Amino acid sequence: MESKKMIFMFDVDTTLTPHRKRVESDMEQFLQKLRSKVKVALVGGSDLHKIAEQMGGDDVIDKFDYVFAENGLVAFKDGKQIGQENLQKHMGDDILQKVINFCLHYMSQLTLPVKRGTFVEFRSSMLNICPVGRSCSQAERDEFSAYDQEHKIREKFKAALEKEFGNAGLQFAIGGQISLDIFPVGWNKTFCLQFLEKDSFETMHFFGDKTAKGGNDHEIFEDARTIGHTVTSPADTIKQVTETLNGLGL
Structure with missing residues (x-):
């Protein structure tokens, strides 16, 4: 039995895979079984290349009903691209350079x-x-993550960005294990919902795992259109x- 009007959406890193590692076989099998019951979408903050790397290959867009990379700013349905936004065109290089320099x-x-x-x-x-630095090793990534949890490096960085660029139309979110994302207001993971509403x-x-305020899953988790699970x-x-699924009788 498949519920065609229901969709299950998933963050990628730490939700479907270990930190920046490849999806494990039991999860791959589980997700494909899930697709026989409901539609399935990936909603990642990373670009498509990184999502494909973690989810088992470049055919990721064919393995799921929807793949939303970069919060849904790069969107795919049934293996075909249905959306693409451009940060440089939207914001302009003047503000982007100010943010990068800061x-x-x-x-x-x-x-x-x-x-x-x-x-x-x-x-x-x-x-x-x-x-x-994204070129760090997995051991260095884990070391930074532990240091960040103790010293709140990204949390303080985010606060400094908000203070400096609070009126610039930008949003700042802590994502993954080691980084922050910066994007125009509204370009968070709720951006992908417009495609699903259309369908x-x-x-x-x-x-998702980063559902607390300040995390990059927070807005879609809290959105009135979704049922959020941490x-x-x-x-x-x-x-x-x-x-x-058991609660839904599926």
Whole structure:
């Protein structure tokens, strides 16, 4: 039995996969079984390349009913692209350079356990800012994450950005394990909902780990159009999805 008017949406990192690692086989099998009952969408903050890397390959857009990369600013349905926004055209280089310069200066004042490379990643619809540098190893990523939890590096960085650019029409969110996302107001994960509303879904469940205020799952988790679920790991996602399906008699 399939509920055609219901969709289950998933954040990727820490929800479906371990931090920045490939999806495990039990989750892959679980998600494909889930597709026999409800429509399934991925809603990631990362670009499509990183989502594909974590979710098992470039055919990711064919494995799910919808794939929303960069919060849905790059959108796919049934393997075909249905949406694309452009940060540079929307904001202009003047404000973007001011934001990038501020971030680079702020990060230059930080002393962390390590610093590597790629501190600013320019994506088609957002800036991804990484104090430790995206080229860090998994061990260094884990080390920064633990340091960040203790010293609130990203939380303080986010507050500084909001103070400096509070009137610039930008939103700042803590995403993943090591970075922050910067994008125009409204370009958070709720952006993807317009595509689902167009397709007349009556019930939309969302599962994510960064659902607290300031996290990049918060707005879609809180949105009146969705039923939000906070998860802590891929195993917890499977558990909560199974409980939800049982409660629905699916």
